[in-house]
Amino acid sequence: MRFLPWFTEEFRSSLLPFELLQQLQSNVILPQAVGLGVLNSYRNFKGTVAVNSFTIQLLASVAKTPKLVLAGSVRNVANGGSFLRLRYRLTWDSLFFLLFWEGVTGIIIVLDLRNSFHTGYTADMVVPVVFFIFGFGFMLLLFWLEVHTARQLLVKLLKLEPAH
Known part of the structure; x- marks a missing residue:
């Protein structure tokens, strides 16, 4: 376990970058729509997905505590598929x-x-x-629980494997 509340890891996926981002977009709701009563029971994240990157957070219904921001960048891999770099950090507040x-x-x-x-x-x-x-340990515990939850959801959703 690392002792700082930010973390970066890299993954490979069999999905092409545009497929990976489309799959993610289908599971992301815009932050403005979260409080509007929009029924999105199948969606796990809120945030934005761009051409080669995204910034998302777990929805409160999925997260134990809404304390984590995930920023990702996607690029092509020569033999097909894509490479994803994920950066986890605490929210500013x-x-x-x-x-x-x-x-x-x-x-x-x-x-x-x-x-x-x-x-x-x-x-x-x-x-x-x-x-x-206690303050530092508790915040780290919550951070790593959220990293674990987000990682599990993204690995399943985007067919990710650790890049080594």
């Missing part, structure tokens, strides 16, 4: 919350350490450290 949480707890830890030189160590100084570790 999730990343901001993580940085805010870690920043506040980090400042408290530094202030506690500074005060411990004058007053000595106390057991309550462990609490901000636990909050720091």
Whole structure:
């Protein structure tokens, strides 16, 4: 498991790039249509699909937490099929919350350490450290659960195999 909330991986598919993107488009709803009550029970993603790339997120009905953005780029492979590079990252609001949480707890830890030189160590100084570790660990856990869910859906939908 990696310890940063972004990740890139590469896949091969037997589908040609335009077929791969068409297949993905059939499973993506535009972000503007998500709140309009459009019935899309068979769709798992929201976002946009362009000529050789896409940016999507899991729909809230599929995702355990809507914290993940998937950006992909597709290109031809010489012997047929396509090559897909997928980049996973946290949404900007999730990343901001993580940085805010870690920043506040980090400042408290530094202030506690500074005060411990004058007053000595106390057991309550462990609490901000636990909050720091818990905040980062919890966000990473949610991130990797979403990566796993999105990967499973895309591998099945787009007939993907790891590129080695």
